[in-house]
Amino acid sequence: MPARTGAELLRGLKDDREIWVGDDRVTDVVSHPAFAGAAKGMAAVFDLQYEAADDCLFPDPETGEPINVSHMIPRSPEDLKQRHRGLRRIAEHTVGVMGRTPDYMNVTYAGFAGCAHEWAEHGNEGGAERQVEYQKFLRRNDICLTHTLIHPTIDKSKDEIPGQENEVILHKVCDTEHGIVVRGARILSTLAPFADELAVYPGRPLPESGDKFAVSFCIPMATPGLKFICRDSVAGTDNRFDHPLSSRFDEQDAFVIFDDVEVPRDRLFIDANVKVYNQVMTRSWNPNVMQQTMVRASTKLEFAWGLATAMAEAIGDKSPSAQQMLGELWSYAELARCAVQAAEDHPGEWGNGVWFPDGPPLSALRAVMPFWMPRANEIIKLLGSHNLLATPTWSMLKEPALRPFIDKYLHGANDTDAERRIRLFRLAWDYAGTALASRVELYERFYLTSGARNQQRAQALAKRDRAMALVERFLQEPVD
Numbered sequence: 001m002p003a004r005t006g007a008e009l010l011r012g013l014k015d016d017r018e019i020w021v022g023d024d025r026v027t028d029v030v031s032h033p034a035f036a037g038a039a040k041g042m043a044a045v046f047d048l049q050y051e052a053a054d055d056c057l058f059p060d061p062e063t064g065e066p067i068n069v070s071h072m073i074p075r076s077p078e079d080l081k082q083r084h085r086g087l088r089r090i091a092e093h094t095v096g097v098m099g100r101t102p103d104y105m106n107v108t109y110a111g112f113a114g115c116a117h118e119w120a121e122h123g124n125e126g127g128a129e130r131q132v133e134y135q136k137f138l139r140r141n142d143i144c145l146t147h148t149l150i151h152p153t154i155d156k157s158k159d160e161i162p163g164q165e166n167e168v169i170l171h172k173v174c175d176t177e178h179g180i181v182v183r184g185a186r187i188l189s190t191l192a193p194f195a196d197e198l199a200v201y202p203g204r205p206l207p208e209s210g211d212k213f214a215v216s217f218c219i220p221m222a223t224p225g226l227k228f229i230c231r232d233s234v235a236g237t238d239n240r241f242d243h244p245l246s247s248r249f250d251e252q253d254a255f256v257i258f259d260d261v262e263v264p265r266d267r268l269f270i271d272a273n274v275k276v277y278n279q280v281m282t283r284s285w286n287p288n289v290m291q292q293t294m295v296r297a298s299t300k301l302e303f304a305w306g307l308a309t310a311m312a313e314a315i316g317d318k319s320p321s322a323q324q325m326l327g328e329l330w331s332y333a334e335l336a337r338c339a340v341q342a343a344e345d346h347p348g349e350w351g352n353g354v355w356f357p358d359g360p361p362l363s364a365l366r367a368v369m370p371f372w373m374p375r376a377n378e379i380i381k382l383l384g385s386h387n388l389l390a391t392p393t394w395s396m397l398k399e400p401a402l403r404p405f406i407d408k409y410l411h412g413a414n415d416t417d418a419e420r421r422i423r424l425f426r427l428a429w430d431y432a433g434t435a436l437a438s439r440v441e442l443y444e445r446f447y448l449t450s451g452a453r454n455q456q457r458a459q460a461l462a463k464r465d466r467a468m469a470l471v472e473r474f475l476q477e478p479v480d
Contacts, residue, residue, distance in 0.1 A: 005043075009046045010030050020228065021232075035193045037250065038235060038248060041249055042101075045094070048090065048093050049068055055069070062136070069083050073111075074347075077347050091299035095299065096299045096300025099440075102195075108285070112135065115284040118279070118283050122275040130266055130269055138218075149187075151204075152168055178262065181261065183261070186258075187254075192253075193230065198256070200218070215270055225261035225262070234250050241397075249436065286363065290365075291356070301332050301333040301376060314425075343357035344358075366448055367457075368451065370444060381432050391422050
């Protein structure tokens with residue numbers, strides 16, 4: 001089937017999945033007040049495929065039907081540029097606030113299928129073949145896929161690598177006639193209420209004895225035994241004047257419990273094979289998926305800079321301190337844009353005719369985003385100051401007894417009328433100060449692991465020949 005519309009996505013969410021929020025076992029995520037706004041927001045992402053079809057769609061290589069470009073297995077540098085255009089349109093639609101739009105997992109599984117040879121080692125040929133077939137199912141049915149990656153934190157005084165006695169971490173229990181049974185828990189399943197299927201794939205490396213934890217698969221959200229425990233909703237009302245971002249972009253996060261869940265054999269990609277589990281995320285995954293993540297990050301920083309600039313202009317703030325902070329924010333946005341372009345301008349071939357961007361520029365961005373994103377929020381708060389709190393609601397603006405006073409006392413500089421000023425600062429508050437903003441900032445701090453770990457990883461993997469040669473020139477210089 002071709003790419004789905006938003007209405008088709010929403011119809012597909014009406015199943016028997018076990019979703020909990022507060023003390024509610026949610027029977028309909030589309031209408032539940034905690035989820036309805038984001039469900040509509042996600043539907044709009046699917047509708048965007050057709051509204052921006054030239055950028056977002058391309059023909060399936062086997063069926064010819066139009067599918068989302070994020071399902072593309074890039075076979076040339078030109079393919080990467082085409083994929084960039086589609087990823088950018090999605091990022092622009094959500095201004096990067098939603099970190100787990102479906103294109104993230106689409107790109108991930110396109111990379112897995114394109115580099116199936118990486119999954120076929122150590123006796124896992126069958127798992128690799130099943131993953132290729134699953135990616136065809138994913139793209140042809142335009143499945144909204146989420147994932148759950150991290151082991152629950154129980155006791156940080158102990159080694160994070162699980163021992164065999166650990167029954168909390170997701171693990172294989174036994175084989176069945178049709179597949180395997182798994183038990184345990186993982187976090188965080190962002191987008192869980194709005195996804196069609198759940199993916200489990202390798203996270204941190206396991207010890208050689210950790211075979212029972214070494215599983216990878218994809219299953220429907222309504223699979224018996226799956227339980228999703230959601231955090232408190234941070235969605236605002238559905239009034240987009242009052243809550244322009246939180247009314248539609250609370251993508252949710254869930255703790256996932258696997259209560260003796262049976263995984264069918266045709267959905268099983270790693271079956272208790274620790275060797276292949278430990279290697280598959282160390283090769284092509286990073287440069288492939290980082291294109292999507294950093295296109296999103298670049299777009300989000302550009303939005304933050306534009307928002308901050310508009311705020312300063314609305315109140316006529318030309319002070320040196322304001323201009324310095326705006327320049328700092330522009331620098332982040334421009335460096336992010338340049339890094340993405342550099343990676344796409346110097347791609348490499350990864351075997352099997354698959355092309356991915358150059359990894360180091362994107363890895364550098366990955367290492368600094370956990371610091372840049374919170375700083376962007378801080379700059380918006382500093383520039384906004386008390387003005388972020390002087391923002392009447394839409395109902396107040398419609399009140400005849402109040403509107404003349406609001407127009408008189410809450411307009412801005414340079415012919416900025418009261419309504420525009422209020423809309424602007426409400427947008428800034430929803431971006432940097434509301435419950436949604438706090439959730440997103442925490443998310444960015446630990447997006448693709450922490451900044452500290454990413455910097456350590458960057459140092460470990462960095463090519464140092466040129467830098468060390470520059471140093472050695474002085475160390476080896478003859479002394480008179």
